[in-house]
Amino acid sequence: MGNKFEIREVLEVFPHWETDHTAKGASYITGTVVFEGRVPGDEVESRIEYGLRVEDSSANAQLVRKYLQIWLEAGGVIPEWVPPTDEELRELMPPLTARQFRLGLLQCGRSLEQVDKAISVIEDDIERAHAQIELEYATEFKRANILLMSLWSALCFTPEEVDVLWQEALQL
Secondary structure (H helix, E strand, C coil): CCCCCEEEEEEEEEECCCCCCCCCCHHHCCEEEEEEEECCCCCCCEEEEEEECCCCCCHHHHHHHHHHHHHHHCCCCCCCCCCCCHHHHHHHCCCEEHHHHHHHHHHCCCCHHHHHHHHHCCCCHHHHHHHHHHHHHCCEECCCCHHHHHHHHHCCCCHHHHHHHHHHHCCC
16 A cells, blocks of 8 residues: 655654654654645645654654654754643533533533523623523534633632533533
């Protein structure tokens, strides 16, 4: 089986927590390699991300390692892995359906009336109307939604309590 893409140049590497960012050999790198290239048959080059693991011996992994080694030898630097912040992790949480959102609130002892009351005290008319429309008509809710973050505070939730609510509501 041939390669699934052609590589022009490596652009950067996003390390994995297992990556030794000081490694000079591409065969020791686990992470996401970002390169400029194209899929055979496509005329347009694009930015491609390839998840590389040390144990991956596929033809594509070998090709990526070849270009990654060239990049490293030319002075490419793999940054040290930094754990994601709580906010970054919250951005990645799957959205809740409207049903999951409402049932999650109920499971945590908050009623829809309490939510309505929290929205009713928003001073700005446009912001209040926006919040009402969002709550009533949204089909999904994202964890990092600005409106929801202020709503959680008004309902006396800590960010950590919302994280727990979110994870439990995803199972509903």
